[in-house]
Amino acid sequence: MEIDYSELNYLQDPNWQDLHADYVQFLLSMTGPTVIDITGKNTNKCRVFTTLLQGNEPSGLIALHRWLTTRDDSQLPQTNLRFIICSVEAASKKSLFTHRFIDGSKDINRCFGITKQHPSFQHSQQGCYERAQRIEQAIREVNPEMVIDLHNASSPGPTFSISSIITTETLSLASFFCQTLILSDLNLNSLMEQEFSCSFITIECGGSFDEQAHEVAFAGISHVAQCDNIGYIHQEKNVEVIYRPLRLQVKTDVNLSYAEHDEGYSGVTLKNNIEYFNFGGAHQDEMIGWIDGDGLNNLQLLDKKGKNVIDDYFYARENQLVCKQNLRLFKATSNKEAALNDCLFYVVKHINSEA
Ligand SMILES: [Zn+2]
Numbered sequence: 001m002e003i004d005y006s007e008l009n010y011l012q013d014p015n016w017q018d019l020h021a022d023y024v025q026f027l028l029s030m031t032g033p034t035v036i037d038i039t040g041k042n043t044n045k046c047r048v049f050t051t052l053l054q055g056n057e058p059s060g061l062i063a064l065h066r067w068l069t070t071r072d073d074s075q076l077p078q079t080n081l082r083f084i085i086c087s088v089e090a091a092s093k094k095s096l097f098t099h100r101f102i103d104g105s106k107d108i109n110r111c112f113g114i115t116k117q118h119p120s121f122q123h124s125q126q127g128c129y130e131r132a133q134r135i136e137q138a139i140r141e142v143n144p145e146m147v148i149d150l151h152n153a154s155s156p157g158p159t160f161s162i163s164s165i166i167t168t169e170t171l172s173l174a175s176f177f178c179q180t181l182i183l184s185d186l187n188l189n190s191l192m193e194q195e196f197s198c199s200f201i202t203i204e205c206g207g208s209f210d211e212q213a214h215e216v217a218f219a220g221i222s223h224v225a226q227c228d229n230i231g232y233i234h235q236e237k238n239v240e241v242i243y244r245p246l247r248l249q250v251k252t253d254v255n256l257s258y259a260e261h262d263e264g265y266s267g268v269t270l271k272n273n274i275e276y277f278n279f280g281g282a283h284q285d286e287m288i289g290w291i292d293g294d295g296l297n298n299l300q301l302l303d304k305k306g307k308n309v310i311d312d313y314f315y316a317r318e319n320q321l322v323c324k325q326n327l328r329l330f331k332a333t334s335n336k337e338a339a340l341n342d343c344l345f346y347v348v349k350h351i352n353s354e355a
Pocket of ligand 1: 151152
């Protein structure tokens with residue numbers, strides 16, 4: 001079926017029939033990206049949630065469906081709420097919630113802010129950029145006081161949030177979901193990098209198929225809906241700030257494998273339990289995988305200026321890939337497709353001693 005990239009459907013205060021019996025039925029009832037508007041007590045303000053930018057990241061959809069179907073209709077949220085459900089077509093493709101985007105298309109969260117004049121504009125991906133613009137427009141038209149973009153990681157890991165600015169407001173929004181806020185200045189043409197004149201945070205709820213991740217998203221939505229004043233300094237929990245992680249990638253055409261032991265594969269081989277490092281980090285002199293004769297040249301870790309700083313973070317111990325210092329890892333995954341499409345993981349030097 002041809003995808004209509006200009007399509008955007010609207011639902012105002014949906015009833016139980018619109019919402020269907022469960023989130024799967026609800027997903028299958030949608031034909032394309034869908035905007036759900038909920039009337040709040042204060043109708044002059046609006047808070048926006050975006051989700052399912054990537055079709056294999058269901059926590060936001062599951063949570064918003066749960067919130068919509070279990071809320072007490074007589075208890076309006078403090079402000080209007082707008083939920084924007086994006087990559088419906090990719091998510092509904094069998095097996096459900098396993099396709100990041102439709103074949104031949106592109107990850108929409110790399111398509112924001114790209115116009116015909118932009119150096120990364122590709123004619124074949126025009127539809128994606130158009131959809132990205134529609135979604136951006138759907139956010140702007142309600143002049144929101146905050147935007148929260150709900151995501152999942154491909155592999156298990158603790159919840160964390162990301163923002164391009166640290167303010168009391170982003171910290172308090174983050175605290176509704178988790179205890180870690182990453183300051184990111186990455187330039188990926190993601191939604192988060194666009195300017196909306198309000199607080200914007202991305203939540204990585206945890207693994208796509210982890211009930212706990214859905215729970216985190218639900219609790220956060222409920223909290224935001226009830227919160228009187230998000231501008232008020234109001235931190236639910238202490239939030240640790242992590243500054244500017246870098247993305248570890250294999251260079252183009254380098255083979256990537258996962259294994260329990262050294263199998264002598266070409267390119268880069270990561271330990272197949274690499275996601276464990278999402279929880280505890282990796283220590284100086286700890287190995288995380290193996291590399292072939294090309295050593296660290298297989299990998300790139302670009303800093304803000306585009307310089308490869310891999311040598312500051314890792315070294316080769318014979319053919320082992322070893323941490324040069326204590327590191328924090330985020331979104332480490334043994335999902336090869338995700339690792340190649342995005343990165344092997346996000347990494348930051350662990351400044352504090354472990355004591
Ligand atoms: Zn995502």
